[in-house]
Structure formats: C-alpha cells, structure tokens
Amino acid sequence: MARLILLGPPGAGKGTQAARLAEAMHVPHISTGVILRDAAAAGTPLGNKAKAIMDAGQLVGDDVMLGIIRERLAEADCANGFILDGFPRTIPQAEALDGLLGERDAPPVVIANLSLDEDELRRRIAGRRGEDQRSDDAEETMLNRFAVYQEQTRPLLDYYRDRVSHIEGKGSVQEVFGLLTALVASASTTAEQERAGA
Numbered sequence: 001m002a003r004l005i006l007l008g009p010p011g012a013g014k015g016t017q018a019a020r021l022a023e024a025m026h027v028p029h030i031s032t033g034v035i036l037r038d039a040a041a042a043g044t045p046l047g048n049k050a051k052a053i054m055d056a057g058q059l060v061g062d063d064v065m066l067g068i069i070r071e072r073l074a075e076a077d078c079a080n081g082f083i084l085d086g087f088p089r090t091i092p093q094a095e096a097l098d099g100l101l102g103e104r105d106a107p108p109v110v111i112a113n114l115s116l117d118e119d120e121l122r123r124r125i126a127g128r129r130g131e132d133q134r135s136d137d138a139e140e141t142m143l144n145r146f147a148v149y150q151e152q153t154r155p156l157l158d159y160y161r162d163r164v165s166h167i168e169g170k171g172s173v174q175e176v177f178g179l180l181t182a183l184v185a186s187a188s189t190t191a192e193q194e195r196a197g198a
C-alpha cells in the first residue's frame with residue numbers, strides 16, 4: 001500500500017497508469033481533472049466555473065482545488081492509500097498537500113514523474129483527440145496546457161527533487177506500469193524495514 005503522487009506533463013499517460021495502479025493496489029484513483037469534469041457535466045456552480053477555465057487550458061484556483069482535495073482525502077477509502085493524478089499542479093498546492101500528508105504511521109508517500117519528450121506528447125494528445133473527445137484536447141487549449149505546465153507545474157520537480165523518482169514514460173502501457181509498480185513495491189519495503197528497525 002502506498003500513497004502515490006503521479007506527476008507529468010499533459011499526455012504523459014498519468015490517467016491511464018493511475019487507473020491501472022489503483023485497480024492493482026486496491027486504492028482509489030483520485031483525478032482532480034475527472035472530479036472537475038464530473039462537476040461540469042452535472043452543471044454545478046463549481047462545474048460551470050471550472051469548465052470555462054479547463055476549456056481555456058488554465059488552472060482552477062488553488063483555494064478551490066485544495067478544498068476539493070482536502071475533502072476527498074478525508075474519505076474513508078483513502079486510509080490505506082491512494083493515487084493522486086493531476087494534483088498538485090502548483091507549488092502552493094504541493095505545500096498544502098505536504099501539510100495534509102503529515103501523519104507518521106500512514107503508508108509511504110511515493111512521488112513519481114512520468115517523463116516524455118514533447119514530440120511524443122503532442123502525438124499522443126493528437127491521437128486522443130479522435131478518441132475520448134475531451135474538450136480541452138483541442139489544439140489551442142493544448143498549447144496553453146503545455147505553457148501552463150511549464151510555468152506552474154514543472155517547478156514541482158524542483159520542489160520535490162529529493163523525493164521524486166523519474167520514470168521513463170516512452171514504453172508501452174504495460175512497460176510503464178511495470179516500472180511504477182516496482183517503484184511502489186520498493187518504497188513499501190523500505191518503509192516496512194524502517195518501521196521494523198525503529
């Protein structure tokens with residue numbers, strides 16, 4: 001069991017991998033993008049506001065996102081771990097998350113960054129455009145999402161530099177899944193050894 005934070009640029013495969021890992025580890029897959037798209041589909045006030053921001057490729061405000069994540073992590077199904085996909089996306093979000101994840105006896109926190117070169121990212125998002133028709137995969141929005149990633153989310157790699165593991169996202173879904181499960185397993189073993197030795 002682990003609490004996994006999955007980082008990476010748009011199109012790196014976070015959603016696909018997070019869903020698989022959640023199933024394999026029996027922990028919830030928490031995608032803030034899915035939460036916001038569900039709210040938009042339901043037409044709630046939050047959803048309506050978020051939809052305009054998402055369609056512009058911008059980020060929903062930190063206060064709103066923190067409220068969402070604080071509530072979600074407090075739910076009972078998160079006690080044994082979870083996979084965070086799409087959160088944090090800014091330094092203030094990461095700082096607040098550190099505060100939320102403070103407890104000592106909880107499962108280890110594993111931070112993985114899925115890396116992929118930009119040409120491959122563009123190819124993948126262009127392919128996705130035909131498939132699941134996310135309204136924010138349109139060309140112009142995608143360019144904004146990359147720019148926002150570079151400006152606001154990429155600095156997280158520096159914020160987490162002592163804790164993040166870089167995973168090559170170029171292989172097949174199965175190959176990348178194998179790398180991620182190995183990382184989680186080794187973090188869990190280390191945490192157990194530390195507990196036993198303490």
Ligand code: AMP
Nearest residue numbers: 032033053054058059060065086087089
């Ligand atoms: P995703 O499905 O993770 O690519 O998220 C889709 C969109 O939802 C993003 O482009 C943002 O507009 C919004 N979003 C998702 N997660 C966050 C977050 N942690 N902070 C701010 N905006 C977010």
